[in-house]
Amino acid sequence: MLSTTERTRLRRGKHKGRTDRSELYALLDEGLVCHLGVVVGGSPMVVPTAYGRVDDTLYLHGSTGARSLRTDGEVCVTVTLLDGLVLARSAFHHSANHRSAMVYGRPRVVEDEEERMSALRAITDQVVPGRWEEVRAPTAKEMAATRVLALSLAEASVKVRTGPPGDDDEDHELPVWAGVLPVRQVFGEPEPDPGLAPGIGVPASVRGCRSPR
Amino acid sequence: MLSTTERTRLRRGKHKGRTDRSELYALLDEGLVCHLGVVVGGSPMVVPTAYGRVDDTLYLHGSTGARSLRTDGEVCVTVTLLDGLVLARSAFHHSANHRSAMVYGRPRVVEDEEERMSALRAITDQVVPGRWEEVRAPTAKEMAATRVLALSLAEASVKVRTGPPGDDDEDHELPVWAGVLPVRQVFGEPEPDPGLAPGIGVPASVRGCRSPR
Numbered sequence: 001m002l003s004t005t006e007r008t009r010l011r012r013g014k015h016k017g018r019t020d021r022s023e024l025y026a027l028l029d030e031g032l033v034c035h036l037g038v039v040v041g042g043s044p045m046v047v048p049t050a051y052g053r054v055d056d057t058l059y060l061h062g063s064t065g066a067r068s069l070r071t072d073g074e075v076c077v078t079v080t081l082l083d084g085l086v087l088a089r090s091a092f093h094h095s096a097n098h099r100s101a102m103v104y105g106r107p108r109v110v111e112d113e114e115e116r117m118s119a120l121r122a123i124t125d126q127v128v129p130g131r132w133e134e135v136r137a138p139t140a141k142e143m144a145a146t147r148v149l150a151l152s153l154a155e156a157s158v159k160v161r162t163g164p165p166g167d168d169d170e171d172h173e174l175p176v177w178a179g180v181l182p183v184r185q186v187f188g189e190p191e192p193d194p195g196l197a198p199g200i201g202v203p204a205s206v207r208g209c210r211s212p213r
Numbered sequence: 214m215l216s217t218t219e220r221t222r223l224r225r226g227k228h229k230g231r232t233d234r235s236e237l238y239a240l241l242d243e244g245l246v247c248h249l250g251v252v253v254g255g256s257p258m259v260v261p262t263a264y265g266r267v268d269d270t271l272y273l274h275g276s277t278g279a280r281s282l283r284t285d286g287e288v289c290v291t292v293t294l295l296d297g298l299v300l301a302r303s304a305f306h307h308s309a310n311h312r313s314a315m316v317y318g319r320p321r322v323v324e325d326e327e328e329r330m331s332a333l334r335a336i337t338d339q340v341v342p343g344r345w346e347e348v349r350a351p352t353a354k355e356m357a358a359t360r361v362l363a364l365s366l367a368e369a370s371v372k373v374r375t376g377p378p379g380d381d382d383e384d385h386e387l388p389v390w391a392g393v394l395p396v397r398q399v400f401g402e403p404e405p406d407p408g409l410a411p412g413i414g415v416p417a418s419v420r421g422c423r424s425p426r
Contacts, residue, residue, distance in 0.1 A: 007256065012276055032396070033295055033309070035248040037257035043220065043286075044250035044257050048293040048313050063225055073256075080261040082246055082398075087419065090349040091337050092359075096246070100261050124304050128394070135389055136303040146305075164406045172408055176348055177416045179409065181341070182401030183245070185295070193377045193391040203390045206300065 007104050008157035018158040027101050027158060028053050031079040032127060032185070036060060038071040051077070052122030053153075058103060059110075059119035060149045069147045077103045077151060082183050088165035089176040095161060097180060103156040107149040116148045130205035220317045221370035231371040240314045240371060241266050244292040245340060245398070249273060251284040264290065265335030266366075271316055272323070272332035273362045282360045290316045290364060295396050301378035302389040308374060310393060316369040320362040332361045343418035 002008070002019045010017045018024075034051045037044055047068040052059045058077060062069045084097035110116050121132040138146070165178050187209050190202050215221070215232045223230045231237075247264045250257055260281040265272045271290060275282045297310035323329050334345040351359070378391050400422050403415050 007253075007258070011280065012278055032298070033293060033311075035250075035259050035261075035291060035293070037248075037250040037259035037289075039252055039255070039257050040220075042252070043317065044252050044259075044289045045220070046248050046250035046257075046259055046289045046291040046315065048248075048291060048311065050309065065225055067224065076250075076257045076259045078248060078259040078261060080246060080248070084401075084404075085245070085340050087341060087344065088348070090351070090355075091333060091345060092349075092351050092355040094337055094340070094344075094348075096263065096340075098246075098261065102259065104256065120304060124307055127298050127307070127309075128300060131300065131307075132304060135301070135307075136305075136384060136387055138303070138305050142303075142305040164404075164408075167406075171349060173410070174349055175410070175413060177409065177413050177419065178406040179415075180404045180406075181419055181422060182404065183398060184401065185396060185398050188297075188395030188397065191297075191377075191393045191395065193380075193393075195377075195385055196391060197386070197388070200388060200390050202392075206390065206394055209394060 002156055002158065005155050008155055010157065010159065013159065016159045016161050018160055024101055024153065024156055024158050025053065027081065027099050028058065028079055030081060034077050034079045036068055037076040038068050039073055040067055040071065050123050050127060052119060052126040054118060054122050056153045058151045058153055059122055060151065061120060061123055061146055064145055064147045066147065069149055074104065074106050075151065084183050085181040086165050087178055087181060089167045089171040089174045089178045093165050093167050095165065097161050099160045101156060101158050103151060103153055105151050105155055107151040110148040110150050116143065119148045119150065128205050128209055134203050134205055215369055215371065218368050221368055223370065223372065226372065229372045229374050231373055237314055237366065237369055237371050238266065240294060240312050241271065241292055244294060247290050247292045249281055250289040250291070251281050252286055253280055253284070263336050263340060265332060265339040267331060267335050269366045271364045271366055272335055273364065274333060274336055274359055277358055277360045279360065282362055287317065287319050288364065297396050298394040299378050300391055300394060302380045302384040302387045302391045306378050306380050308378065310374050312373045314369060314371050316364060316366055318364050318368050320364040323361040323363050329356065329361045332363065341418050341422055347416055347418060
């Protein structure tokens, strides 16, 4: 179960809230990109970045020079999956079917080399499951240039909207088309690197990429 | 041209920066969702939401009760378009082809009713161009329940990554497939509202939706 805090309590659209931790995991596992929010000099900064999950921990990584990872304060990580445009008869009831997770907390800089490596594996495999095993692992120099943050999933909320538009009763008589236009993310054909040596085929990991998502 | 401020100056990946204002406009016009970052009680909060652009102004809207719109401080609005997964021979050089815009500023609460209406039109037409003309316009009561924020595009940065992976020279000999797995957002078949009156066909706006994006 997801417990409620002052930050994760839904004020509006309460019926969209989900409290089952498995829904949080499923949503995070499906996403490719999160938006990391930090406060820098009193102002918010929102950066798209990769992430990975191991049990109840979300991992982020980046250059040791990245401002977004140098914060020692609270962060908010949001993952949004857009499922459809909700087109109502009234402008007011237009909406979007979506699943979104917000995770709040103060991330920990991961120092243990083993945990750092597992985190990078999780981040790599988040995008293409199984990819880590196929590629060259990070060198000591690369590891030294990389910052890894761990964010507990203890304080998180999940919001889901599904279904048709919620038009007012009196608007149902309007001669206006209403419904949902589904949206999904799909993968195209893999484009080999121009310098790829002959005879190296597309690996199982890439062929097996979840699509449509 | 996009001018550089302390917040929009790219520290790393400078070659990914774009300074042409038309690139900012094109990117914003293509997106469906932004991530709005605000500071609430000292902590960041990142919320996915719709938006619209009119010239050099980005408009946001929501319930008058929404915490994310009640801020009187700085915000950061980020729009991210994911174009491909960049799969290198080394874990370290994995990346994502993407276009992202970050807009910083202190939004203005829009009070003028005419500007409020134009903003809502822009937000509706952002998602499905031409939709506004087809639907019932907001009533006075709906307008009273809606907050509209205007954010100047004066302080913004654009970052773009394209092309194949950037593996180190010595890694090119590794027997590892490398390349780009394209990602795009597509629309499915429109799903009519269950209560739709017979004889109302899918309108031009919905049929004409930009796809693939």
